Amino acid sequence: MSKQATLHPVLPPLPGxxxxxxxxxxxxxxxxxxxxxxxxxxxxxxxxxxxxxVSRMTAHRALRELTSEQVLRRVQGLGTFVAEPKxxxxxxxxxSIHAEIESRGHRHSSxxxxxxxxxxxxxxxxxALPEGTILFHALVLHRENGMPLQLEDRYVNxxxxxxxxxxxFSAITPGDYLVSVSPIWRAEHSxxxxxxxxxxxxxxxLKPDEPCLVLTRLTWSGNLPATFARLFxxxxxxRFTAEIQTR
Amino acid sequence: MSKQATLHPVLPPLPGxxxxxxxxxxxxxxxxxxxxxxxxxxxxxxxxxxxxxVSRMTAHRALRELTSEQVLRRVQGLGTFVAEPKxxxxxxxxxSIHAEIESRGHRHSSxxxxxxxxxxxxxxxxxALPEGTILFHALVLHRENGMPLQLEDRYVNxxxxxxxxxxxFSAITPGDYLVSVSPIWRAEHSxxxxxxxxxxxxxxxLKPDEPCLVLTRLTWSGNLPATFARLFxxxxxxRFTAEIQTR
DNA sequence: TGCTTGGACATGTATATACATGCTAGTTTT
DNA sequence: AAAACTAGCATGTATATACATGTCCAAGCA
Numbered sequence: 165m166s167k168q169a170t171l172h173p174v175l176p177p178l179p180g181x182x183x184x185x186x187x188x189x190x191x192x193x194x195x196x197x198x199x200x201x202x203x204x205x206x207x208x209x210x211x212x213x214x215x216x217x218v219s220r221m222t223a224h225r226a227l228r229e230l231t232s233e234q235v236l237r238r239v240q241g242l243g244t245f246v247a248e249p250k251x252x253x254x255x256x257x258x259x260s261i262h263a264e265i266e267s268r269g270h271r272h273s274s275x276x277x278x279x280x281x282x283x284x285x286x287x288x289x290x291x292a293l294p295e296g297t298i299l300f301h302a303l304v305l306h307r308e309n310g311m312p313l314q315l316e317d318r319y320v321n322x323x324x325x326x327x328x329x330x331x332x333f334s335a336i337t338p339g340d341y342l343v344s345v346s347p348i349w350r351a352e353h354s355x356x357x358x359x360x361x362x363x364x365x366x367x368x369x370l371k372p373d374e375p376c377l378v379l380t381r382l383t384w385s386g387n388l389p390a391t392f393a394r395l396f397x398x399x400x401x402x403r404f405t406a407e408i409q410t411r
Numbered sequence: 412m413s414k415q416a417t418l419h420p421v422l423p424p425l426p427g428x429x430x431x432x433x434x435x436x437x438x439x440x441x442x443x444x445x446x447x448x449x450x451x452x453x454x455x456x457x458x459x460x461x462x463x464x465v466s467r468m469t470a471h472r473a474l475r476e477l478t479s480e481q482v483l484r485r486v487q488g489l490g491t492f493v494a495e496p497k498x499x500x501x502x503x504x505x506x507s508i509h510a511e512i513e514s515r516g517h518r519h520s521s522x523x524x525x526x527x528x529x530x531x532x533x534x535x536x537x538x539a540l541p542e543g544t545i546l547f548h549a550l551v552l553h554r555e556n557g558m559p560l561q562l563e564d565r566y567v568n569x570x571x572x573x574x575x576x577x578x579x580f581s582a583i584t585p586g587d588y589l590v591s592v593s594p595i596w597r598a599e600h601s602x603x604x605x606x607x608x609x610x611x612x613x614x615x616x617l618k619p620d621e622p623c624l625v626l627t628r629l630t631w632s633g634n635l636p637a638t639f640a641r642l643f644x645x646x647x648x649x650r651f652t653a654e655i656q657t658r
Numbered sequence: 659t660g661c662t663t664g665g666a667c668a669t670g671t672a673t674a675t676a677c678a679t680g681c682t683a684g685t686t687t688t
Numbered sequence: 689a690a691a692a693c694t695a696g697c698a699t700g701t702a703t704a705t706a707c708a709t710g711t712c713c714a715a716g717c718a
Binding site for chain 1: 479605622
């Protein structure tokens with residue numbers, strides 16, 4: 165916690181910028197420029213009062229907000245310090261296939277290949293429900309500008325979505341419909357690379373030897389198992405991406 | 412945006428609890444109990460002044476903090492409303508291979524296959540640096556209980572880790588070393604499924620026709636491009652997993 | 659020497675007040 | 689009937705002030 169000598173100059177104010185934002189900007193820019201480093205003490209509220217010609221409450225608000233944003237760390241009686249960067253564990257966000265395609269400015273269409281009732285036990289579905297329970301099953305092929313991009317193989321617990329079979333899944337994807345009717349409380353995901361079986365390869369129009377990127381998803385709504393879904397994607401045309409911004 | 416009738420009683424104060432926290436608690440408990448629902452208008456600042464006997468600045472602070480926490484949504488001139496729940500986008504966490512293997516109680520070992528200088532341009536590295544820049548290159552095979560699990564192909568900007576080549580990467584993984592010496596500011600990730608080339612297939616001891624799960628990672632430290640890494644995993648023995656808890 | 663006390667300092671909370679800004683609805687004007 | 693204005697209300701920002709609480713350090717005392 166080393167004290168800095170002179171950190172001026174104070175930033176030129178942007179027109180119409182509130183004073184507390186100007187102070188926040190000054191602090192983060194000094195951190196970004198390396199003039200304030202991890203653990204360094206930042207100017208106290210009364211320092212900022214002198215530097216910026218504001219009241220203490222305004223300086224206080226700037227520092228308090230940066231603290232709630234994890235940029236600073238404050239200790240009463242001691243001072244305010246630059247926080248250690250959080251070990252942001254990189255994450256890959258999984259978005260609705262519909263939203264994703266639309267956000268690229270492309271056209272999303274889908275073919276409903278199956279929409280039926282099945283008995284648990286006839287298929288390999290890891291939903292924690294009694295053997296023989298009736299499940300809804302949907303098999304939907306999603307296309308981007310006509311090209312197959314995702315094959316959705318989904319099993320649904322009728323208790324959480326009784327009207328599932330009556331939906332028009334060329335208008336709303338099964339995934340989007342489910343989040344709209346039943347709140348997801350818990351979910352398990354996994355992403356793997358596999359070679360497709362013949363049906364998957366044919367539907368996704370895969371080249372020979374082209375692998376599949378498979379997202380498997382198991383969700384619960386409250387205590388009820390809600391849905392089990394496998395989303396198959398062509399390995400040559402699909403990837404999960406994420407961009408992380410630490411500060 | 413429907414107005415509620417009577418939302419009292421005001422909560423009993425907890426001993427020593429600041430007034431603004433008591434107001435925040437009142438709001439979130441009313442939301443949790445369903446007495447305030449999505450889109451409902453919550454009491455205005457002056458309502459809260461009357462209900463809790465505080466000044467407007469105190470009520471303002473409570474509502475402002477809940478707004479920055481995405482619990483409420485405020486519109487100047489109109490009022491404050493319960494925010495729609497954020498569409499919790501499912502995320503897959505990417506962990507250090509070392510931590511991951513250890514957390515399974517297994518033994519992590521690695522072979523350093525290459526540790527060298529290369530010129531940018533001779534290889535296909537998307538780091539935004541001038542052609543001909545010297546880069547550090549490491550090729551490390553990670554094993555879990557002796558079985559190959561990840562092939563790490565990593566290029567590093569010497570500016571962010573000048574001592575990179577002098578490290579013992581059988582003791583610390585290149586990834587873990589880099590986060591320890593240079594703070595990551597931004598990262599791009601992608602996950603894809605590919606068929607491996609012969610070298611990758613041989614090193615990972617892949618069966619014929621076994622695909623690869625590849626995590627590609629590009630990071631920046633400050634304005635500097637820091638590292639480009641491709642992490643190859645055997646499709647049959649590896650997956651990325653995540654568990655999401657919404658509430 | 660070791661303990662206590664008090665002062666300086668920094669943050670934490672709360673209030674009263676003032677003025678600015680944005681939205682709505684109703685009224686007046688054109 | 690359409691357009692312009694205005695009053696009322698709600699939030700947004702800023703200030704001056706007060707007192708509480710936590711930390712550190714140095715002076716005073718046993």
